[in-house]
Amino acid sequence: MKRGKKPSEAWIYDQVFGAILEQRLRPETKLTEHELCDVFGVSRTIIRKVLLRLSLDRVVELRPNRGAIIAAPEPNEVREIFDARRLLEDGIVAEAAKKCSQMDADMLKSMSRREHKCIDEQDMSGAIRLSGDFHLKLAEIAGNRPLHELLRQLVAQTSLAIALYVPTGQGMCDDDDHDRLIDAIEGGNADLSRTIMREHLSVCERRLMLETPETKSDLRTVFADVVAAQ
Amino acid sequence: MKRGKKPSEAWIYDQVFGAILEQRLRPETKLTEHELCDVFGVSRTIIRKVLLRLSLDRVVELRPNRGAIIAAPEPNEVREIFDARRLLEDGIVAEAAKKCSQMDADMLKSMSRREHKCIDEQDMSGAIRLSGDFHLKLAEIAGNRPLHELLRQLVAQTSLAIALYVPTGQGMCDDDDHDRLIDAIEGGNADLSRTIMREHLSVCERRLMLETPETKSDLRTVFADVVAAQ
DNA sequence: GTTTTTCATATTGTATACAATTATAAAAAA
DNA sequence: TTTTTTATAATTGTATACAATATGAAAAAC
CATH class of the missing domain: 1.20.120.530 (GntR ligand-binding domain-like)
Incomplete structure (x- = not known):
């Protein structure tokens, strides 16, 4: 983080977005406001503005009363x-x-x-x-x-x-x-x-490997042939 | 305004946007946060979110340290x-x-x-x-x-x-x-x-006509009837 | 053993207090 | 008069306090 001076809203936005690009932040990861405050040394006011902007860019998903997570587009x-x-x-x-x-x-x-x-x-x-x-x-x-x-x-x-x-x-x-x-x-x-x-x-x-199903795997389907061979 | 219950962010957004459409709010009109707080009976936190959204839709212009005005696209x-x-x-x-x-x-x-x-x-x-x-x-x-x-x-x-x-x-x-x-x-x-x-x-x-009418509006007057209904 | 309930904790939503900046107007200088 | 300066008020920017809601774990009921 920048020395002395407080980081700007735009800079924090870039840091979070960059972390997503570099896959250090995986989809569905919860972005707790207080944690981000600690990390960047600013108040929730700033963090909430960053999260609002990210959500309008559909990079994070803002769920009412349940906080922000990294988006995972289908x-x-x-x-x-x-x-x-x-x-x-x-x-x-x-x-x-x-x-x-x-x-x-x-x-x-x-x-x-x-x-x-x-x-x-x-x-x-x-x-x-x-x-x-x-x-x-x-x-x-x-x-x-x-x-x-x-x-x-x-x-x-x-x-x-x-x-x-x-x-x-x-x-x-x-x-x-x-x-x-x-x-x-x-x-x-x-x-x-x-x-x-x-x-x-x-x-x-x-x-893009769009054929990869995003949803969770069904155990019965996955092991269908193994079980059948039994 | 809704009785008893506090107006939501989305509702205030609609009211302001509607006032712009109906030309009760003229371009260049200053949207003072405190005045909007008085009018709608919510805190600046809410008003600032509304203004941020309106500015991202380019319907109002948000000038750093100098507040929001109704946009006037050239x-x-x-x-x-x-x-x-x-x-x-x-x-x-x-x-x-x-x-x-x-x-x-x-x-x-x-x-x-x-x-x-x-x-x-x-x-x-x-x-x-x-x-x-x-x-x-x-x-x-x-x-x-x-x-x-x-x-x-x-x-x-x-x-x-x-x-x-x-x-x-x-x-x-x-x-x-x-x-x-x-x-x-x-x-x-x-x-x-x-x-x-x-x-x-x-x-x-x-x-569309290419002449720019630029008369400012008074916030209290514009929202007078809405507030009176409370 | 499983599900439901209850309660403590954590997190988000809103209001407000304080700091920084800008706008206004009166006073001083040109 | 006009311009510049300076002090005061108004407004925005940020942090924080408090309220509402959601989460999670332990206790109770089935």
Whole structure:
């Protein structure tokens, strides 16, 4: 924690969100207000604001009178998030392709380089973060603030889903979709950009182990064949 | 206000939002926490939560150390909101056309009737609300919860924009776009639905006036009748 | 042995007290 | 008069106290 000065609400938000990305905080984990107060050295007033923001980003679930837990989106919900992103980013990337300046393109390339570096160093939470920032930068280039804010929410939820459904250490974005996207955008090719974006999001979605059932296992089902053989 | 029992956070949110829609609260009006506490008979804790939620919906602006005021989106921002809605609702209405059941269609028709009734009775805030609900119902039919939540935010911002940029009493939706939309959706015609929706949103946008009326309101006067009922 | 009840503890929800900051207005200087 | 300064009041930001609710463990009932 920061020395001397008290940590800000935004900083605490980042710390908690980061811990979720790094899977140090697992889904369903209870976030007790008093514990967070102790950890960060602030009052419940601040912690409650952080928890409210996280809950509005659907990263934690706020249950009335029963406190906050780390959210655990069902595979079904994750698919809806990706559907929503395909719709939004289809329009965003097309607009970005029209408006992208040389400075914008340079920034995108720099972000992509940093992302590759994280992947090389096995820093998966860093890679998830930078990947999200890359997509948000496109929304910024597209120049529609409401869309940028909406995508920010979807990216936060996607980041949680990746942290949940991709085993630690396993590669998520070891391809170079982002680089191909930059080329298409830099060339002002809106249609190609859209195709790559759509395909990119679908590839990401398929990499998630969404077939894994979230619900608890039924013992009878699990041992059905063993018992039958008896 | 509710008798005896203290008003809930959600109810206060609705009251304030409703007052904005009905233009009893004008843009730039300062929302002093203590005054709202007096008006609604709750502590600042509750009022601050309401203000935070309203600010996240961009209906009020929360300025650090300087309190909350009713938001006044610039014409430029309003255009971005409509751009964003065209993108989202293009996809939403196409999906709704595919999935719309008879029960859904009946509900849409019922909502449209109620909307026409409000317009006939010059109840403009009611009409704005019902129009928003109609669009949100389409998102519900489309069956994508994240998209529904994102559209809810955009609808709230649009409602504020309409309340701001359309003079009181003047018609906003005196056409029957919604009814034509229902026909296309009921017939499962996705492409036609998209065309109507796109055109509908553009017509709404063009109806808005680009002059900014900025008279502040007095909180006690605005909520006088609500409090008297207690 | 299992379930239900009861009670103590822990946790969240709300109100309020105090601190930090900003707005207002009167007094002083230009 | 106009501007600057300064003190006072008003308002927001944060911490904490108290109330309402939920949790969990021991005792009672079945």
